Amino acid sequence: MSRPAASFDDWRALARRRLPGFLFGYVDGGSGDEQTLRDNVAAWQQLRLRQHVLRDVSDCRIATRLVGCDARLPLALAPVGLGGALRRRGEVQAALAAQAFGVPFTLCTPSICSMEEVRAATATPFWYQLYMMRDRGIVRELLQRAQAVQCPVLVFTVDLARVGQRRADVRHGMDGGGGRAAALRRVGSVLAHPRWAWDVALRGSPLVFGNLRPYLPKATTLADFRTWVDAQFDAGVTWQDIEWLRAQWPGPILLKGILEVDDARRAADIGVQGIVVSNHGGRQLDGAVATAAALPRITEALAGRGLTVLVDGGIRSGHDIIRARALGADGVMVGRPWVYANAAGGQAGVARWLGQMEHELASSLGLMGLADVARVGREHLAD
């Protein structure tokens, strides 16, 4: 019997035990030397919070609205590809946990569960994340499907002009390489993790990409999928395509993957409703600046322009949410933590992890002498 998880590291350890090595490596790894992956976490932790005492904090307000959606705390679940391969019908389980708790869930394009499956299982519409494909007919169709299932927000990811080199995936053949030897090692790893094999491999169809099924019907291996991604993901995408996108999608758009002030200004000029300051969780440009370091300049540059600014990468605790708010973000997105909680405990795991984030946020806020998360500002960080 394992100890109950109480921190990110605990959830990660539980997920590691449960998942075959190639899947754990796929989630846990970053690109290149993983410098940015490490920096993301360290940059939040370097920020020190100021403690104030003897102020009435008996009633702490932490709820907010993010791009027009209610959020019980300033947090949304980030889009994570293959999320449904980590637990049976994993995206449905996470979406149900997010709905019950009251925070937005983002379904990515390369998900296992299709948007129609997640919508049928939930009452609250979720956010939908998209990449630009070369075949704009597919993009149009995906947007129409997302509208049909009433997704209120489009998260459009712009930091994947090319797929970053993730060495864990190369080692495990998750990039489609490695041939028979890598495939045999993956089978061995599945057999060594019988709980995952029974829950997901045998009963969960983890290799069918729900949203993309109509467009890549012949994908039976990772190599098939990777070949399709390389052919379809459009490295030629520019700001003009974002203007095109605006005409296709009537609702709010969040541009995800902004790290520089000039790009943030351009996003505002083009008329999107918000941005996510992100480096894809350290999975794309290795050596890129940590999001906590990029955030203050961007929020300063966008002050008064009415955009929602979210940030992700390395958020590991409730007090990291306070740090993000102190640097001007409206809220955070979180990737690996919900995925590990899902891998370890499914819907109940995600629900417990969300409860822990809430508890940490409210508790730290109170210990800072604050009764409302909306009041957190730069002055609440120590010099």
Ligand SMILES: Cc1cc2nc3c(=O)[nH]c(=O)nc-3n(C[C@H](O)[C@H](O)[C@H](O)COP(=O)(O)O)c2cc1C
């Ligand atoms: C395994 C994995 C798959 C991801 N897939 C996607 C994706 O399909 N679309 C996307 O926009 N971001 C994707 N991301 C990036 C996340 O949305 C988010 O930016 C990142 O995980 C935040 O960093 P964190 O994991 O440190 O919280 C993925 C991240 C991980 C870890």
